[in-house]
Every structure is written in C-alpha cells, then in structure tokens.
Amino acid sequence: MTTSANLxxxxxxxxxxxxxxxxxxxxxxTELYPEANKTFTGGGNxxxxxxxxxxxxxxxxxxxxxxxxxxxxxxxxxxxxGVMSNVLAYLIFTRTRLRKVPSVPYLTAMGVADxxxxxxxxxxxxxxxxxxxxxxxxxxxxxVTYLNYVFIFLCMWYPVALCLEKFIAxxxxxxxxxxxxxxxxxxxxxxMAVLTGVCYYYIIYMTGLVNNPYLGxxxxxxxxxxxxxxxxxxxxxxxxRIVPYILLVVLIVLILARGCExxxxxxxxxxxxxxxxxxxxxxxxxxxxxxxxxxxxxVLIMLLLKLPMSVVRFYGVVNSxxxxxxxxxxxPVFLYMNRLDWAIKLYVYLIFSPPFRKSFRSFFRTSFAxxxxxxxxxxxxxxxxxxxxxxxxxxxxxxxGQETRACLMTSADV
Numbered sequence: 001m002t003t004s005a006n007l008x009x010x011x012x013x014x015x016x017x018x019x020x021x022x023x024x025x026x027x028x029x030t031e032l033y034p035e036a037n038k039t040f041t042g043g044g045n046x047x048x049x050x051x052x053x054x055x056x057x058x059x060x061x062x063x064x065x066x067x068x069x070x071x072x073x074x075x076x077x078x079x080x081x082g083v084m085s086n087v088l089a090y091l092i093f094t095r096t097r098l099r100k101v102p103s104v105p106y107l108t109a110m111g112v113a114d115x116x117x118x119x120x121x122x123x124x125x126x127x128x129x130x131x132x133x134x135x136x137x138x139x140x141x142x143x144v145t146y147l148n149y150v151f152i153f154l155c156m157w158y159p160v161a162l163c164l165e166k167f168i169a170x171x172x173x174x175x176x177x178x179x180x181x182x183x184x185x186x187x188x189x190x191x192m193a194v195l196t197g198v199c200y201y202y203i204i205y206m207t208g209l210v211n212n213p214y215l216g217x218x219x220x221x222x223x224x225x226x227x228x229x230x231x232x233x234x235x236x237x238x239x240x241r242i243v244p245y246i247l248l249v250v251l252i253v254l255i256l257a258r259g260c261e262x263x264x265x266x267x268x269x270x271x272x273x274x275x276x277x278x279x280x281x282x283x284x285x286x287x288x289x290x291x292x293x294x295x296x297x298x299v300l301i302m303l304l305l306k307l308p309m310s311v312v313r314f315y316g317v318v319n320s321x322x323x324x325x326x327x328x329x330x331x332p333v334f335l336y337m338n339r340l341d342w343a344i345k346l347y348v349y350l351i352f353s354p355p356f357r358k359s360f361r362s363f364f365r366t367s368f369a370x371x372x373x374x375x376x377x378x379x380x381x382x383x384x385x386x387x388x389x390x391x392x393x394x395x396x397x398x399x400x401g402q403e404t405r406a407c408l409m410t411s412a413d414v
C-alpha cells in the first residue's frame with residue numbers, strides 16, 4: 001500500500017469514530033482496522049517491520065473492494081455537486097421573496113454549514129485518498145480539523161433551531177409575530193456559530209502534525225493530550241449525536257401531532273360550513289401540517305442518513321473490544337450516506353416545497369433575462385463601435401445637390 005492509501009485509510013477510519021476523530025491516532029486505526037495493524041506493524045500488537053498484507057499478484061475482488069472503488073471515484077463528484085447545490089439554494093433563499101420568511105435564515109445557515117462540512121471533508125479525506133496531502137501541511141491540519149468540528153456541530157443544531165421555531169409557531173401562534181422574525185432568526189444563527197467556534201477552539205491546540213515511522217507525517221492529536229481528547233470526544237458524541245437526535249424527534253412528533261389535530265378540526269369545520277361559506281375551503285391550506293412539510297422531510301432524511309454512522313460511533317464509544325468485520329466492511333457505505341445528507345437538501349426543497357420551486361423558476365428566469373439584456377447591450381455597443389453605413393442623412397444629401405426622392409430611395413435600400 002502507498003503512503004497516500006495508508007493515510008486515506010487512517011482518515012476514513014477516524015472519520016467513522018467522530019467528525020474527523022478519534023483524531024488521527026495510530027492506535028485507534030489499528031484497533032478499528034485489524035488489517036491495517038498487519039500492514040503497519042509486524043502483525044501483532046507490538047511494532048515490527050512493515051510487510052505486505054497480501055502476496056504480489058492480482059488482488060481478488062470483493063464487495064469491499066467494489067465499495068472502495070466506487071467511493072474513490074464518486075465521492076469527489078458528490079462533494080462538488082453538493083457544494084454547487086448548496087450555493088444555488090443559498091442564492092435562491094437570499095435573492096428571492098423567500099428571504100422575508102422567518103425560517104429562511106435557518107435554512108440558509110444549514111446550507112452554509114453543509115458546504116463547510118463538504119469542503120473540509122474534501123480536504124481531509126478525498127484529497128488524501130487521491131494522493132494530495134494538503135491536510136499534512138502545518139496550519140491546514142489544525143484549522144481544517146477545527147472547522148470540520150464546527151460545521152458538523154452546526155449541521156446538527158441548526159435543524160434543531162429550525163424545528164424549535166416551527167414549534168413556537170404551531171403551539172404559541174399569538175406569540176409567533178414577536179418571537180419568530182427574520183431578525184431574531186439571524187441573531188440566533190450568528191450566536192450559535194460564535195458559541196460553537198469558541199467551544200471547539202481547543203482543537204487547534206490539541207492537534208498537529210505527528211510523525212509516525214510507518215505512516216510518515218499525518219494530522220493527529222498530540223500524544224500528551226490523548227486522554228483529555230478522548231474525554232472531550234465522548235462529550236462531543238453526546239452533544240452532536242445524542243442530544244440533537246432526541247430533540248429533533250420530540251419536536252417533530254409534537255409539531256406533527258398539533259398539525260394533525262389542526263387539520264382534523266379544520267376539515268370538520270369546513271365540511272359543516274361548506275355550503276354556507278365555500279371560500280373557507282382554502283383556509284385548510286394554512287394548516288401547520290402543510291406549512292411544515294418541508295421541515296419534516298429535511299429532518300427525517302437527515303436522521304435516516306446519519307443514523308448508521310451514529311450507531312457505529314456509539315459502538316466505538318461504549319465498546320472497548322475489537323470492531324466486528326461487518327461494521328468495517330460497511331463503513332464506506334455509512335460514510336457515503338453521511339456525506340449525502342450534506343449534498344441533497346436542494347433537491348429535498350425542490351421535491352417537497354412548492355414555494356421553493358416557484359422561487360427556483362423565478363430566480364432562473366430573472367437571471368437569464370438579465371444575462372440576455374447585458375448580452376444585447378454588449379451587441380449594440382459593438383455595433384456602435386464599428387463603421388456602419390448611414391441609414392438616413394437627408395439634410396446632408398440635399399446640401400450635396402441630390403433630390404429628396406433619390407435620398408429616400410437610397411436610404412430605403414440600406
């Protein structure tokens with residue numbers, strides 16, 4: 001195995017344990033991957049000279065090899081498409097009428113956090129897998145790791161803030177106008193980002209470039225901070241995986257319960273008064289159940305895609321023994337699902353949100369109209385810049401002694 005392949009295996013393994021953690025520790029990778037222990041050591045628990053995992057010759061194919069090959073080629077595409085999709089969603093939320101909706105700042109912040117997670121994941125795992133060791137540069141190691149923790153934390157807690165805003169709107173409608181405003185949503189988003197950045201600042205001091213005789217230089221936790229960092233990672237697991245999951249499930253269930261109750265009562269009222277007031281049929285469209293369907297699907301898809309990786313990480317936290325081979329084989333699939341959540345929110349909005357689809361079409365119509373207008377102005381300026389035969393210069397030709405009729409006939413030919 002090449003050095004870049006070894007480092008890629010290391011970063012992928014660490015990433016399954018935490019955000020990018022149990023941050024790049026050689027002992028953790030050998031515990032998580034028994035075959036890596038055979039590669040980097042003599043095959044036992046004690047360090048020894050490196051040896052090949054398999055004899056020279058064609059390597060037999062397996063499901064794991066197929067998954068790794070697909071991940072090698074498709075992960076860069078997913079990350080690139082995800083970044084472009086999140087940027088497009090951000091533009092639609094901020095350049096259309098949707099920007100006046102109180103919950104849009106949370107959706108915009110989710111797009112920014114997802115983009116940051118994709119970029120840091122690209123630098124940490126994908127570039128290393130393709131032999132580009134940018135993460136092993138001093139400074140890049142510390143700050144990319146720090147930003148990865150910050151963005152992944154926000155990816156979990158911005159949906160909680162969004163669901164809390166919807167919960168207030170559904171259960172306290174009289175206070176919605178005072179509490180659920182665009183300005184207060186922006187304040188909450190900024191405050192959460194600042195607080196998260198401050199809480200994770202320790203990552204910069206606890207990580208750096210570590211030299212290993214078998215792996216070479218790689219980004220990891222400083223050995224002197226290993227015990228403290230392990231405790232902090234357990235706390236990180238609680239506040240990134242357990243608490244947000246519980247809050248999201250509880251809030252979504254409560255919102256759906258109130259929405260179903262509202263829909264049932266409203267449907268009964270409309271049915272009774274249907275003949276007396278036919279115009280009230282449209283009032284059911286304002287049901288909280290219908291207004292929060294996008295939030296429900298965004299949160300549901302996020303929980304389903306992140307659940308397998310959360311289970312693996314929970315297993316790694318509570319279990320000190322060897323990891324089952326099945327989990328090791330399925331780890332690339334779980335990582336794949338985890339990255340998909342950061343890349344597909346635009347398409348969830350397009351499928352489940354009619355207002356977003358309308359704004360999406362309006363945004364592109366407006367953008368293309370402006371583009372064509374500028375192109376038309378540029379064409380006219382080009383035409384003015386070159387020599388064009390005069391169309392009608394009646395006064396000049398009369399002064400030259402030509403008849404008016406001849407002038408008009410000549411000008412008509414031009």
